[in-house]
Amino acid sequence: MSVLLKCENLVKQYGNLTALNGINLSLESGKIVGLLGPNGSGKTTFIKMVNGLLSPTAGSITINGNHPGTETKKQVAYLPDNSYLNSWMSVRQIVEFFTDFYDDFRPDLAYAMFSQLDIPPERKLKTLSKGNKEKVCLILVMSRNAKLYILDEPIAGVDPAARDYVISTIINNYNPDATVVISTHLIADIEQILDEVIFIKNGNIVLKQTVDEIREEHGKSVDELFREVFKW
Amino acid sequence: MEWVLNKNKPICPQLCEQLCLRIADGTFKPNERLLSVREVALSAGVNPNTVQRSFEELEHQGILYSVRGSGWYVSENTHLATAAFERLLAEKTEAFFSEMQVLGLSGEAVKKYVEEWNL
Incomplete structure (x- = not known):
């Protein structure tokens, strides 16, 4: 298993606000990883930097040894948190x-x-x-046939039945050579399909562990552990 | 098939247990081809790597075998699955009794509760 994504001492500041505070992380290929943290913890900042x-x-x-740029965009398929597509276009276009x-x-595959x-594609x-x-x-x-x-x-925006659809789409298209990173705060819905989770809090990674290790060590679900770690 | 999974416990051993149960009770027959890793992952709503790990674990125990390019099959040694399942039942029973002991119940008292328990 090779390292796909590597971050070294990654910092992002907006003026004097620190969004990410020196993150060290390496992700291997062939994993489904949950990036979990409350609102404003730095998830989207991190994702935008990867892209x-x-x-x-x-x-x-x-990413595979390259800094984010043209080369990495060929290998990374990114679903942003809001739509960027032109709404006047049809699905086929x-x-x-x-x-x-x-x-x-x-x-x-898309069709x-x-x-x-x-x-219908004409919609x-x-x-x-x-x-x-x-x-x-x-x-x-x-x-896309991406690596990441x-x-x-x-x-976030879909009903529970559609969540099942989203989850089965992710499982169905899962390819053992690729890694999927899912950022969410709706952990209970998604934790069963994760290999490992990264908990991020105030711009720091507070935990990176496989989900079965969490269940074994703490005797609780990832959702329960999350509520404990992020209790306020 | 239906999967009953507890999110508070590791998923991988739970998948193993339920597969052993299905083999022990004869739902899955010797040399029968199982669903693919992806199909099991979809039907149970779990990670494909976890299913793969469970199958490999059962292969290691001689309960399943894999055929390259074809998939996973139930081995002829179904007694291994039965034994694994019986070990599990013994463990659960022991855990139940030791919990009752902690609560201060004697063997006789536990027996009474068990007899009064309607399934």
């Missing part, structure tokens, strides 16, 4: 857009998943419900 949308104040990030944009995009959900994005829009975004991201998938709050 090259923010640059670190100090320290470094490498967006698929074509993605096919042009990413060498590793598999349109057949198969849309038809499973009864989303314009703005005519879809919020939940369906989020599912379209997830399908687009999971239809980063999903920022993939289940």
Whole structure:
């Protein structure tokens, strides 16, 4: 198993506010990892730096040995916490857009998943419900053949039945060579599919452990441990 | 198949236990092909790596065997699964009795509770 993502002493400051406070982390390939922390703990800041949308104040990030940039964007499939797609486009136009944009995009897979959900490719994005829009975004991201998938709050806006859909989509498209990082605060819904979790608090990593170790050591679910660690 | 999983305990041994139960009670027959790792992961809603680990653990114990490119099969040594399941039952029973002992109940008193217990 090789190291896919490596952070060394990663710091991000916004003015005099410290969002990430010297993070050291390495993630191997072939894992489903939960990035868990309360609101404002630094999850999205971290994710944006991995995707090259923010640059670190100090320290470094490498993905397969490269700093975030054109080369890493070919290998990283990113689901942002809010939609960035043009709402006047139809589902088919967006698929074509993605096919042009990413060498590793598999349109057949995306269409198969849309038809499973009864989303006609001719529908314009703005005519879809919020939940369906989020599912379209997830399908687009999971239809790439990436090395690293980063999903920022993939289940926040959808109903419990749709959460099951999201979870089975992640399992179904899981590839043993790739790593999936899921950021969320809805732990109970997602903890069963995780290999390991990273707890992040006030810009620091307070815990990185496999979920079965947590259950063994503490005799409680990840959700319960989270509530304990982040008690206020 | 239905999976009953407790989130407060490691998932991997729970999957092993339930597979052993299904083999011991004859739901899964010797040389029967099991669902793929991905299918089990989907039906139980758990991580595919965890399912893989459970299958490997049972293979190590001689309860399952794998065929390259084909999948996972139930071994002919189903008595191993039965033995593993009986060990589990013995452990659970012992845990129950020692808990009752901690609560200060004598063997006789526990017997009474067990007899009055309607399934």
